[in-house]
Structures are given as structure tokens and as C-alpha cells.
Amino acid sequence: xxxxxxxxxxxxxxxxxxxxxxxxxxxxxxxxxxxxxxxxxxxxxxxxxxxxxxxxxxxxxxxxxxxxxxxxxxxxxxxxxxxxxxxxxxxxxxxxxxxxxxxxxxxxxxxxxxxxxxxxxxxxxxxxxxxxxxxxxxxxxxxxxxxxxxxxxxxxxxxxxxxxxxxxxxxxxxxxxxxxxxxxxxxxxxxxxxxxxxxxxxxxxxxxxxx
Numbered sequence: 001x002x003x004x005x006x007x008x009x010x011x012x013x014x015x016x017x018x019x020x021x022x023x024x025x026x027x028x029x030x031x032x033x034x035x036x037x038x039x040x041x042x043x044x045x046x047x048x049x050x051x052x053x054x055x056x057x058x059x060x061x062x063x064x065x066x067x068x069x070x071x072x073x074x075x076x077x078x079x080x081x082x083x084x085x086x087x088x089x090x091x092x093x094x095x096x097x098x099x100x101x102x103x104x105x106x107x108x109x110x111x112x113x114x115x116x117x118x119x120x121x122x123x124x125x126x127x128x129x130x131x132x133x134x135x136x137x138x139x140x141x142x143x144x145x146x147x148x149x150x151x152x153x154x155x156x157x158x159x160x161x162x163x164x165x166x167x168x169x170x171x172x173x174x175x176x177x178x179x180x181x182x183x184x185x186x187x188x189x190x191x192x193x194x195x196x197x198x199x200x201x202x203x204x205x206x207x208x209x210x211x
Contacts, residue, residue, distance in 0.1 A: 056164045060127040127168055141181055141188035144169055
């Protein structure tokens with residue numbers, strides 16, 4: 001009897017060691033995958049934030065996404081054409097069944113026109129127009145942060161980011177529709193227009209009326 005119990009205890013100890021090793025490996029693998037999931041979630045959150053900023057910049061620059069939708073639809077409409085030729089050789093009655101998908105394809109092609117019409121309605125007034133009006137009403141240069149804060153208070157229904165406002169201001173400066181000045185490390189913007197020094201000259205001209 002002692003000879004039979006000795007191998008049994010050795011097998012049990014081997015199973016116990018294997019199970020404990022597998023448990024440790026499993027826990028380490030769970031920790032590794034959990035860390036990867038956390039890093040991926042952080043990357044996803046950063047990408048979603050960048051996506052929102054890029055979309056607002058795209059709207060400020062007046063770029064629409066209508067061409068991408070219209071370009072993808074003619075491909076789906078042209079796919080059934082080779083299938084009709086193959087089925088027509090087998091039986092002429094089956095061609096009528098394949099003609100029906102062509103009708104909804106034409107209807108889907110008209111949808112981008114309605115979207116573009118909606119975008120033109122919501123695009124008024126644009127961010128460029130709002131910034132130019134705000135600069136024209138100011139008597140002193142303003143920073144991009146001050147302009148974005150003022151526009152956000154005046155238009156709470158619109159998501160106006162400081163980065164988008166700064167890019168739009170730089171575009172106006174490039175087109176000579178705004179002026180940019182620096183005070184130390186700060187950058188300020190003002191409306192591009194004539195200097196107010198011409199008003200005193202106009203007031204001094206009516207003086208020679210004494211004769």
C-alpha cells in the first residue's frame with residue numbers, strides 16, 4: 001500500500017503546481033489586457049476630441065461632405081449591370097427581378113441634394129462673418145480667446161472653439177481683412193480698415209469762413 005500512495009501524492013503535487021502556475025499566468029494576462037484596454041480607451045477619447053475640433057474647423061472653412069456621399073453611390077448603382085448580363089444568358093424572365101434594385105439607387109442619389117440645401121441654410125451666418133462683425137464693433141485689438149468667449153456668449157447654440165477662431169483669424173489676416181499685432185508673447189487681432197486720423201482734418205477745413 002505505501003508504494004501505491006507515493007505516486008498518487010506526486011501526481012497531486014504536480015497538478016497543484018500546474019494549476020497554480022496557470023492561475024498566475026491567467027491573472028498576469030488579465031492585467032496586461034486590462035492595461036491595453038485602458039490605453040486604447042485613452043487613445044479613442046483623444047481621437048474623438050480631435051475629431052470634434054476638426055469638424056468645427058471644417059465647418060468654419062466652409063467645407064462640405066456632399067462629394068464623398070455622391071461619389072460612393074454611383075459605384076453601388078453600377079454593380080448590378082454585369083449580373084444582368086450573366087442572368088440574361090440563363091433565363092430572360094430573371095432579368096425583371098434584377099431591374100428593381102435600380103429604382104431605389106436613383107432615389108438614394110437624390111438625397112445628397114437635400115443635405116446640401118440644409119447646410120446652406122444653417123451656414124448663415126458663418127464664423128468668418130461673426131468674427132468680422134465682432135472686430136468691426138471693437139475699438140481695441142482682441143485676442144483669439146477673448147473673441148471666442150464673446151462669440152460663445154452671444155451665440156450659445158454654436159460650439160465655437162478657440163483653435164477654430166485663431167485659424168479663422170489667421171485666414172482673415174492672410175486675406176488682408178484683419179490686422180494682427182503682438183504685445184510680448186500675446187497676439188491680438190483687429191479689423192482691417194482706415195485709421196481714424198482723417199476725422200480731425202475734416203473738422204479743421206471749415207475754419208477759413210471768417211471772410
